Amino acid sequence: MLLLLVRDNLGIGGVxxxxxxxxxxxxxxxxxxxxPxxxxxxxxxGAGLVIMSPGVLPWLTYFQAFVALTVLADAVVTLALAHADSARLTHGALIWVLGLPLLLHLPFARYDVQTTALAVLALLALGTRxxxxxxxxxALAGxxxxxxxxxxxxxxxxxxGRTTRxxxxxxAVTALALLATLALFFSDALGFLRQQGSRGIQIESLWGTALAAARASGIWPGRIEFRYGAYEYVGPYVSSLGHLALLLTVIAFGWLLLWRLQARRWTDATPFDAALAAVLLFTVTSRVIxxxxxxxxxxxxxxxxxSRATVMRPVALLLLPAAALSSLAYPVLYDDVVTGTTTGLAVMVLRNALLLAAALLAARRLWTSTTGGPPDA
Structure with missing residues (x-):
């Protein structure tokens, strides 16, 4: 992964x-x-903290320091998962160690490994007594x-009950304290809200794939523009699709609240399974992937x-080929995805079909594993 990052010439390059x-x-x-x-x-x-973090390694260039800290975050995730695996003979660390390289060098050029580390550590900590x-x-989740x-x-x-409280x-306390601190020392701390609200349909989203198929069939006359740092579709019905995506995201959130009300059985794996199902639902309904x-x-x-009690094993297995297809889509065949060739469209259809299947399967398995049977004491 590091060698690919140094060369950075795979596909369209420039990762x-x-x-x-x-x-x-x-x-x-x-x-x-x-x-501004x-x-x-x-x-x-809070993303500003990650962006500023390479400053703690002043003897390196910004790029070198950022990659070094990302690799460190990767190591922390791996060790935390391996420690969680050690007493249970499970395969969490294996999924991470084998799955992340399927994304080629992209993870080391984004700050999402650091963000994922916070979520992973939060979930593992929540599983203790x-x-x-x-x-x-x-606090880590905040x-x-x-x-x-x-x-x-x-x-x-x-x-x-007590765990949730x-x-x-x-x-909440941690998030508010961090927000107040950053707002005190930096101006325009909430400026990101203006940009997020203006996002359109990104070409790699499920909605973008639907528009790409419609355009390839000649039934939709829209076009692609580079806006807000990504390629998005512009044309008839795009705004309506964007509103539909937001509506489905709200419905997904409502379903999650209904699940919490209806759930009767909790295992050690339920918080983990619910987190994966929730993020999958929000991913597939999003205007951007x-x-x-x-x-x-x-x-x-x-x-x-x-956790041996997880019901998400088939979901995890679906995510591995989805990750490999994501790398084909970007950066390997990104020109084909942008221009809408048959190859590019096929890759996106397969990848997004896997994500949709994973989301629906995760939601179904979460619901059926927790809403039936007697309630936990």
């Missing part, structure tokens, strides 16, 4: 250019502000939510596999 953007933002943070008016800045304020450790898990929002979903499956309270989203899903699948 490491994202780190150059991080370095530009780093300069803005040094001036005491979040990137930058349409590519679409992240919660110690009150202080559960609160730490909630920090993760301030870095990239989705780690908040790590708390969706905490058992009702401890974890959710710790998450960037290739680095697969890092999140592989990390959560790996956590599920640390």
């Amino acid at each position: 490491a250019r994202e780190v150059d953007l991080y370095q530009y933002w780093y300069g803005k943070f040094a001036e005491g502000t979040f990137p 008016g930058d349409v590519t800045w679409q992240y919660p304020p 110690a009150t202080a450790t559960r609160r730490l898990g909630g 920090i993760g939510a301030m870095v990239k929002v989705w780690p908040a979903l790590a708390l969706i499956g905490t058992p009702r 401890e974890a959710w309270t710790a998450a 960037s290739p680095q989203y697969m890092i999140w899903l592989l990390g959560l699948a790996a956590v599920c596999m640390t």
Whole structure:
């Protein structure tokens, strides 16, 4: 993975250019502000901490320091999963160690490994019996939510009662404290909300694949434009599809709340399984599916596999070929994806079909494994 990153000439190349953007933002943070008016800045304020973190290694270039810290985060995830596996003869670390390289060198040129590390550590901490450790898990999820929002979903499956109160309270307090601190020291901390609200249908999303198929069939006359740091579809019905995507995301959230109300049985794996199901549902209904989203899903699948009680084994297995296809889509065949060739469309249809199947299967298995039978004492 590191060798591919150094060469960075596979497919369209330029995977490491994202780190150059991080370095530009780093300069803005040094001036005491979040990137003002930058349409590519679409992240919660906690992401600034990760972008600034290479500054702790001043003897390296920004690129070298960022990659070194990402590899360190990868090692932390691997060791945490291996420790969770050690007493149970499970395969969480194996899913991570074998799954991440399927994404080639992209994980080391994005800050999603660090974000996934927060979610993985949060979930593993929530699975312990110690009150202080559960609160730490909630705090890590709160920090993760301030870095990239989705780690908040790590708390969706905490058992009702004391565990939920401890974890959710710790998450809320930590997130608010971090937000207040960053707002105190940096201006425009909430500027990312303006950019997020303007996003359209990205070409790699399920909605984008539907539009690509319609365009290839000649029944939709839209086009592709580079906007907000990604290729998006522009044309008739795009706005309506965007609203439909948001509606389905709201429905997915409502389904998760209904599941919490209806769930009667909790196992040690239920918080892990619920987190994976939730992130999958939010991924497939989103207007945007960037290739680095697969890092999140592989990390959560790996956590599920640390428990023998998990019901997500077939879901985890579906995510492995989905990750490999994601690498074909970007960077290997990205020109084909953008231009909408038969090859590019086929890769996206297969990848997104796997993600949709994984999401539906995860939701079904979560529901059936927890809503039947007598309630836990």
